[in-house]
Amino acid sequence: MSKNYGIIAAFDTVPEVFxxxxxxxxxxxxxxxxxxxxxxxxxxxxxxxxxxKVPHFSLVxxxxxxxxxxxxxxxxxxxxxxxxxxxxxxxxPMFAFPVSYELTILFTAFATIFGMFFLNKLPMHYHPVxxxxxxxxASDDRFYIVIESADPKFNAAETRALLQRAGGKxxxxxxx
Amino acid sequence: xxxxxxTPASPAALxxxxxxxxxxxxxxxxxxLFVDAxxxxxxxxxxxxxxxxxxIGMLMLVMIHHIFDAGWSTVIRRQFEHGLSAFKxxxxxxxxxxxxxxxxxxxxxxxMDTAQGLHGGHxxxxxxxxxxKKAGFLNVQMFTGMTVTFFLGWMGLSAxxxxxxxxxxxxGDVNWTYKNRQTAAWGIPFTALALTFAAIYWMKSLEYHWFxxxxxxxxxxxxxxxxMAMGVxxxxxxxxxxxxxxxxxxxxxxxxxxxxxxxxxxxxxxxFSQYFLIWNANVPEETFWYNIREHGDWLWVGMxxxxxxxxxxxxxxxxxxxxxxxxxxxxxxxxxxxxxxVDLCYNVMPALRDSxxxxxxxxxxxxxxxxxxxxxxxxxxxxxxxxxxxxxQAKLIPIRDPRIVESLTHHDATAPEPAxxxxxxx
Numbered sequence: 001m002s003k004n005y006g007i008i009a010a011f012d013t014v015p016e017v018f019x020x021x022x023x024x025x026x027x028x029x030x031x032x033x034x035x036x037x038x039x040x041x042x043x044x045x046x047x048x049x050x051x052x053k054v055p056h057f058s059l060v061x062x063x064x065x066x067x068x069x070x071x072x073x074x075x076x077x078x079x080x081x082x083x084x085x086x087x088x089x090x091x092x093p094m095f096a097f098p099v100s101y102e103l104t105i106l107f108t109a110f111a112t113i114f115g116m117f118f119l120n121k122l123p124m125h126y127h128p129v130x131x132x133x134x135x136x137x138a139s140d141d142r143f144y145i146v147i148e149s150a151d152p153k154f155n156a157a158e159t160r161a162l163l164q165r166a167g168g169k170x171x172x173x174x175x176x
Numbered sequence: 177x178x179x180x181x182x183t184p185a186s187p188a189a190l191x192x193x194x195x196x197x198x199x200x201x202x203x204x205x206x207x208x209l210f211v212d213a214x215x216x217x218x219x220x221x222x223x224x225x226x227x228x229x230x231x232i233g234m235l236m237l238v239m240i241h242h243i244f245d246a247g248w249s250t251v252i253r254r255q256f257e258h259g260l261s262a263f264k265x266x267x268x269x270x271x272x273x274x275x276x277x278x279x280x281x282x283x284x285x286x287x288m289d290t291a292q293g294l295h296g297g298h299x300x301x302x303x304x305x306x307x308x309k310k311a312g313f314l315n316v317q318m319f320t321g322m323t324v325t326f327f328l329g330w331m332g333l334s335a336x337x338x339x340x341x342x343x344x345x346x347x348g349d350v351n352w353t354y355k356n357r358q359t360a361a362w363g364i365p366f367t368a369l370a371l372t373f374a375a376i377y378w379m380k381s382l383e384y385h386w387f388x389x390x391x392x393x394x395x396x397x398x399x400x401x402x403x404m405a406m407g408v409x410x411x412x413x414x415x416x417x418x419x420x421x422x423x424x425x426x427x428x429x430x431x432x433x434x435x436x437x438x439x440x441x442x443x444x445x446x447x448f449s450q451y452f453l454i455w456n457a458n459v460p461e462e463t464f465w466y467n468i469r470e471h472g473d474w475l476w477v478g479m480x481x482x483x484x485x486x487x488x489x490x491x492x493x494x495x496x497x498x499x500x501x502x503x504x505x506x507x508x509x510x511x512x513x514x515x516x517x518v519d520l521c522y523n524v525m526p527a528l529r530d531s532x533x534x535x536x537x538x539x540x541x542x543x544x545x546x547x548x549x550x551x552x553x554x555x556x557x558x559x560x561x562x563x564x565x566x567x568x569q570a571k572l573i574p575i576r577d578p579r580i581v582e583s584l585t586h587h588d589a590t591a592p593e594p595a596x597x598x599x600x601x602x
Contacts, residue, residue, distance in 0.1 A: 041587045042587075051496060055496070059494065086456075087458070088456075094451075094452055094455050094456070095452075095456065097448065097452065098452075
């Protein structure tokens, strides 16, 4: 038998899953997720989620892009092949600015999208929750909470009891 | 709702104080006219342009709200509508400048007196080809007609937008919203042109040799930034008075400041464009404007603008917390409001020249007249806002606007949901 991935519970309505999230959050779990077919306002707070870390990737990307533009134009125009163009200095931040600005945007965009992929572990073609019974309804009329066995607070019996108290249905353990 | 609207300091009492400050400021400016007439007059141009910029920005924000049928901004729109009441007073305060153009042409705007000699004995302004080519636009009749048209247009737009919005509070008729949208449809292009030509006539033409296609856009950027800075100040005031408790939350604040943040970048973009194109083309008719601004302490004023008007607010507002927390947002907005004043000084005051055609320094007695003009005109404008706010002709928020519920429950997709009026964001 393969390794246990975690426990999944189904909920029928938004308020049920919302309040269940609050209970799981307050119980101190950290490695768990909620699966809904549409965004639920305020669910982030109910799950106790912090702000995304993606902006840090964006900032690093932006700074890298700006420095790349500036140093590349300096390298090409003032160091590797000095050439007077239009009576201007070999290097000036003035004419290097438009390119640096464009590269700032480009590298920020790359860093943002790839940072998001990295944090979400994408691309991911398989996920254990797909084994949950009737899981196809996650994209229709049902909501799920899955708590991973990798969570330090995870205990097969207690976690199941928590989800039961929170109103979860069809609670099952799923394999990796 | 956590607290019923209480009135710790009644708007009427506060309005009186601002009216008094306004008269004091204007009085000091008049004294300045006797000390240094030219310096005080140009300082007054800065002062009145500053507050007109704020009013124009508020007018644009209200009209942009209507034309896009925006949701989130409904809750703050009412405060800008109160601000629009200042236009008629700004018009009255501008009249002395128009009168001076007729009574003493060439005193403030040199091109109005074509007999005035050019520096270095190159004949008179009337002989100057650069003036003659622009004479169809730069003449006292056009100046007067345009300025009056702009103010009447802005006053008319403000009256329409205010009446429609305030009446909707009483009858709840959705047609007022449609009417305001139609007003905005012609009001936006009108105001865009008017603010451009106003900036050209009032400020840019002080050095009429100059060319810049970016000037109107630069002024627009400052108008919007100034109005949004005031928006944050008003939000802070209403929140601390208790009115906005449970009404204005992190999400609306984040939207307002994110828009202000976008205009930080917009200002930098157009201001850099203006400098970069002139630097790159290197044509004397254009570069002289920046050359004289590298003279004396103006170089440091320029550097201060580069860092203070762009880098500082840009880097600070990259952080989500400083966009969605009232304290930091207020501090950065106040900073921006001060720097916009320096930006206007940078554009206007170097028109004051010594006998060698070099600009008089920034750090001089003129700063006192700039300050007295800003307090003078500002006192009247804030008094006008408070009078409209306290008159009871309109509710705190457009309570029967069709978008008000959407605005009050506005949820910003990037924000964690806060409990209403949670203490951490104050």
